[in-house]
Amino acid sequence: MFSETFLRMIYLGCFLLFFGLTHSIPSYPIWWSLAVGHQYSSLGSQPILCGSIPGLVPKQLRFCRNYVEIMPSVAEGVKIGIQECQHQFRGRRWNCTTINDKAIFGPVLDKATRESAFVHAIASAGVAFAVTRSCAEGSATICGCDTRHKGPPGEGWKWGGCSEDVEFGSMVSREFADARENRPDARSAMNRHNNEAGRTSLNDNMFLKCKCHGLSGSCEVKTCWWSQPDFRVIGDYMKDKYDSASEMVVEKHKESRGWVETLRPRYTFFKPPTERDLVYYESSPNFCEPNPETGSFGTRDRACNLTSHGIDGCDLLCCGRGHNTRTEKRKEKCHCIFHWCCYVSCQECVRVYDVHTCK
């Protein structure tokens, strides 16, 4: 990453140009910037100013003002979504790089590609996940017990407990993340579908745990609850869905409110996508060469794995351009003794590595 800042500047410039030309809402949510850079790091210390979050549509702004206490967990959710994306794509040509606070992923997600589908799904799953988590922590007061129960507040809880926080998490994700996807165009339809796919995947991967506590601990009385899986499990699942995403074509219908675009599977001989599957309708760039327009960084100078025959192997990752090899001495921590928290005693070792980078 020798000329990272330089590249960034180019991309930012291109992005702004692009943005300025189209005069439309960008195809991916700018508010994701909550989860990157200084905006995120200041979350804990300062209260969130809804007006200062970029790219919120009025409905989201309203939501933010009403439920400002859960906004940190919304941001946290996007953050873990992005982190998971970067983990899942770490060895691939496109590795889910975030550029900076403003442009987040850059123009990559402007096109309705598989990558866009994945990022939307994992971000919306992340929001649902993080909100559920923060509900269990008690950091938000509006979770769980909804106002459906009649009577004074707290009576519903005393009578029959509360609904699961999981549903609340999904609800927040649906209300907030989908708020801007209400246009009649194909991209909105795609985002809606993929956002929902992310949440559905999260719900599908919930697992039931039970405890028996009847007479002498027998299962005469058994209480079960749904637990959220480790987010890595969701990441793995979504990655599978990315690999098997369905390609769609855009169809235009004339309806009373004007032209409406819907999506239809491109290939009728494949199974139509279910609500858990990701959909896209534009093909991805190959991400081999830097291209400011598509947002591709190219794979130059990316480290590759010489022994692997997969996508992270030098052949595929470098797109056949070959690779450079250099030896590097690295100081590493070794013979570490770990203590439960916060303290590791290590020795320092020097190891020699062969580092392969793409030409």
Added chain:
Amino acid sequence: MAGAIIENMSTKKLVIVGVILLLFQAFSFMVGGLIAPSPTTAVHYLATKCVDSVRHHQSNKWFMPWGPNQCDKIRDLEEAMSRKIEANNIVFAVHIPLPNKEMSPWFQFMLVILQFDIAFKMYNQIEDGAMATIDVGLAYRDDTLSEWTEMAHSIEQRKLSCNFTTSKTYENEGRYYECDLLPFMELGSVAHKYYLLNIRLPVSERKKVNVGIGEVKDIRLVGIHQNGGFTKVWFAMKTFLTPSILIIMVWYWRRITLMTRPPVLLEKVIFALGMCMTFINIPVEWFSVGFNWTWMLLFGDIRQGIFYAMLLSFWIIFCGEHLMDEMKRNHFSVYWKQVGPIVFGSFCLFIFDMCERCGLNTHRHTHTHTAVHGLFLTCCFSTRGVQLKNPFYSIWASDVGTELAMAFIIVAGICACLYFLFLCFMVFQVFRNISGKRSCLPAMTKARRLIYEGLIFRFKFLMLVTLTCAAMTVIFFIISQVNEGHWHWGDYTVQVNSAFFTGIYGMWNLYVFAIMFLYAPSHKRYGEQQSSGDAGASGEDVQLTTTITHVDGPTELYKMTGKEAQE
């Protein structure tokens, strides 16, 4: 016992009684299914990581995870690493319940289950047989402004049994282990509105405390309590059932005392069954709403256990009294072989329950002997009387305790198997004798035939009802177990679990009610008998009617048939 109401009732009346009972049965299912909420609720709690910046070993300092006086939090342990916070200064704080809610005595009990989120790290894996040492404090308060009052403080050990399902490579670092749920805390009454748990995982390299427990990322708790609505419905049901069973008991005993002969064994056993049912019915739980009685759970278990033991004994004795062979029974001592396993099994479960529900620190005893001694003697009845002393105690937490608990359960299981073998054998014998008698029936005198027919009918009726009730219990149990998997998607309409509890409870009440009513001695019979039957057999019949156990065996029968053949 001969000449029960059931034999002399017309079919029409019997059908009416049956329909009324069925209506009550349907009603008891509906009460649970439509009015009551689900029996229990599980609430997730994720511990907030607080920093104890100035630790002077002040025990009165409590850390609140949220609210006005919340603690200095850290988001994750990387932050702790960078801020150089020591393990002993990290406090996991959990407030029960969640914000804007309060606990209530109607919740009856609270179980808390502990779960660690442990991330896999190549060089910091969980060692085999790792024990987590948890320094935990529990406090309560009854309004949001007052100070916290300590309720319990303890240093507990829990064995981590975790496995890592994927391969242990660098690739999979950061994935979580799958760990078993750990029993953490049990409160026998929920007398206060707010509870606060402060948990520490102290590390001591020298004492090998919390070494090799892996990278604990988070502590999760699941709090389980009974729903207030369910408690109310349950109490209401008990309050309604108590007088019904009491009334029929009084009526039944009056009928027996009206007779000239002393009551036979079966009549006494039925009465005892009614007493046990009343014992379980009496809604003493009402007091738990007003008083902080922590032994309610144990008391409930004991009552339930006594009833089950009585019911099982009743079946054995009922079969035995209908055996129709030469043996003279009518004495409780005859049944020791069958009732013995029940009593012994119940006793084992009782001891186990005592130790499970009571706070006794077995793990402090190093020798098995002391532990056993402690378990048996000092269990509940310690200095403060029957008092839950350490809510964090769990019999499953220590190895000795686990072995003992398993031993008790296995012994109880063996007893149950023995019992069912005995019962099945007895039922088989009864049926064999019945088919034997059947062939001789036409040859008997009218009175004798009526007695045998009555016996057979009574037995078959009870068999049918009992089997139906048992089958219903099993079926609903299975439904409620299977249904658990779907309640997440299920809609609000029918609470199958609550319906199971109220329905089955109502069913066994109706069962006892029906037995007391239908098997009460009939007065009608005696009048009829004097006019029927020939003079030769009537003397014998009077003897027969007093107690079924004096029914003569086959020899007598052969004699009679022989006599009749001679005639």
